[in-house]
Amino acid sequence: MSIVECINVKKTYKQGKVEVAALRGINLSIDKGGFVALAGPSGSGKTTILNMIGGLDSADSGRIVVAGNSYEKMTQSQMAELRLHSIGFIFQAYNLIPVLSALENVEYVMLLQGIPADERRKRAKAILDEVGLEGKYDRRPAELSGGQQQRVAVARAIVSDPIIVLADEPTANLDSKNGQGLLEIMKEMNSKKNVTFIFSTHEEMVMEYARRIVYIKDGMVAEDRIKGE
Amino acid sequence: MYLQIAWRNIWRNPRRTTVIMIAVIIGVWNMIFLGALMRGIVVAMVNNGISTLTGDIQVHQKGFRNDPVIENSIKNPEILETILNNTLPSDAKWASRVRVSAIANNARHSSGITLAGIDPLREADISFIGEAVVQGSYLKADDKNGIMVGQALVDKFETKLGYKLILMSQDTSREIASRAFRISGIFKAELESTEKKFVFVNMPVLQQMLKLQNGISEVSIILPDHQDAHHVKNTLNADLPSNLEAATWRELLPMLDAYLKIYDGFILIWYLVVFIAMGFGIVNTTLMAVFERMREFGLLKSLGMKPGRIFAGILTETLILLLIGMAIGNILAFLCVYALSGSGIDLSSFAAGAEFAGMSRVIFPVISIWDLSAANLVVFVLGLLVSTYPAIKAARFTPVEALCHT
Secondary structure, three states, rough: OOOEEEEEEEEEEEEEEHHHHHHEEEEEEEEOOOOEOOOEEOOOOHHHHHHHOOOOOOOOEEEEEOOOEEEEOOHHHHHHHHHHHHHEEEEEOOOOOOOOHHHHHHHHHHHHHOOOOOHHHHHHHHHHHHHHOOOOOOOOOHHHHHHHHHHHHHHHHHHHOEEEEEOOOOOOOOOOOHHHHHHHHHHHHHHHHHEEEEEEOOOHHHHHHHHEEEEEEEOOEEEEEEOOO | OOOHHHHHHHHOOOHHHHHHHHHHHHHHHHHHHHHHHHHHHHHHHHHHHHHHOOOEEEEEOOOOOOOOOOHHHHHOHHHHHHHHHHHHOOOEEEEEEEEEEEEEEEEOOEEEEEEEOOOOHHHHHHHHHHHOOOEOOOOOOOOOOEEEEHHHHHHHOOOOOOOEEEEEEEEOOOOOOEEEEEEEEEOOOOOHHHHHHHEEEHHHHHHHOOOOOOOOOEEEOOOOOOOHHHHHHHHHHHOOOOOOOEEEEEHOOHHHHHHHHHHHHHHHHHHHHHHHHHHHHHHHHHHHHHOOOHHHHHHHHHHOOOOOHHHHHHHHHHHHHHHHHHHHHHHOOOHHHHHHOOOOOOOOHHHHHHHHHHOOOOOOOOOOHHEEEEEEEEHHHHHHHOOOOOOOHHHHHHHHHOOOOO
């Protein structure tokens, strides 16, 4: 069953007077529970398609449907609701809130969802324990290593049980050991919670973890390969 | 938790926050403390005006205010006295006076003055003169030759207690009437001009000198609550015979009334000017904070935060900043007012200039609820208003725009 459908999605950006076609008609269907890598060189359109799926940016034409929600008819407020309850994000630069502790960063999404403080705290601690950050609840991002910060970001992305998690080059700022550790966690969450993971990368090591690799080139799907087929 | 986050966000850049908070503190302190000094000047001017023989209300023969000559005196004060006893609040005080322009002479000097014939007992309750005598004694009801003279006039005439003073004025038959008095008391007033302008004698003596019989120039009334003057005046006017009229101090001292109206408008304009300087600081600081945290707003939006929540978050941060600044500014202003409440600010060295404007020699700050509310409301409402611009800006960025911000 498809959880993400992209049908002939096109997007052009203006850089000054020059128009750059970022997506030239992407067709993509991803099933629930998938662990999918969007691979391709820099500027191929990986981040753009992730942003489109996450509803952070809008397509010029084409259709995107996530968990049965067709974006073309949705308001900004409805998009925000969808992101809040159904989509988790992991960014290359971690993007943790510097004034909040690890625990509070994870709690924040649940705060926006209106979950009571006690439950927030309980769930946030449990997920931080799962990603190997037990005892580091009160540390601010500046007091954590890059790998630890990205684990907090993973915990934040999955704590509210989203349907899909979008990760934009999640291991790009990490060394290979930390990168592998993070991918192990993501894979574990994928199999344990049946959360769909879609991540962009151009690293071979990351692609090895994916069960499906979609190669993007010049804003189009160049190859779509499911491992073992 | 939102409040906690707002609090932490404020202190991300402690130096910048401290600077803008100091600006708010100085602004609020400035508005309240300097406002209290200005209000003190105005209150002293009003009190001087009222206690220097004006009172809250005066009753005159119609035409006296335009032409204060002896012919425009109240001929039958008994009717007026009955009306006053029946109409005025029980704790109101009043006194009759004869007041004429006169010339005072001694062997060396002469000067134009206002000669007031008073009922010493009643007058002591309603005007400054009751507590103003610093040498000699206050007029006694049976003293036919005594006169009370201001210190400044005594100095000018190079005379002293017990010496004679000749007074000349025009009587009811338009002849020059003159009489010698002996200085029995020397008074000091808040304004030097009052000391030079007024001399006081017993009313029956002056009535006799001016052939006025029992006629009087005016009745001056002091009310327990000065705010009631307009209402009491209207009640009085309804009861008075058609040849008499009552007027409040605002009508009797139109310059002072105009000054008060100008002051109320001026203080608001002044508050706005102070705020505009402060407002630029608030906008600048908030905008800088917004642009520094642009990527974070992108993150919050991607997590599902709605624009309204981002807007509210920025306003909460400004609100905390304003409330702390206002609280400290208010406390500082109150401390300054408290410190000056005993001794005031002595403007004796500028007395000539200050007197020209009717100001007292010593200014005591006065905090009025209106000034206090206006200052705090201006800072609070406009402070939040100006920070809506950066807050709207932060709320309007799309997540991608914000996340790509460097």
